[in-house]
Amino acid sequence: MTALQEAMKINIENLELARSDRLRERLDIAARLRCTEHDQPIFAVSIHGLENGWFDAQWTTCCEKLEHQAVAIVKDRC
Numbered sequence: 001m002t003a004l005q006e007a008m009k010i011n012i013e014n015l016e017l018a019r020s021d022r023l024r025e026r027l028d029i030a031a032r033l034r035c036t037e038h039d040q041p042i043f044a045v046s047i048h049g050l051e052n053g054w055f056d057a058q059w060t061t062c063c064e065k066l067e068h069q070a071v072a073i074v075k076d077r078c
């Protein structure tokens, strides 16, 4: 395993959300996830806003399994 790992690309459309420590913390955790099946990290995430206390996130991952893990981290109620 190499020490060099491509960072997860993060796109946040709402400036206020970009400043949210809570969101940053969760994205940090998600960025460390790795698919057990494909040995891939999450490629990218877009945060579109906050809906009823939930972050509206769109993930780019190798498979649904990894996406579900990411969603579980970020979609925790705020």
Ligand SMILES: [Zn+2]
Pocket: 035, 036, 037, 038, 039, 040, 062, 063, 064, 065, 066
């Ligand atoms: Zn996978």
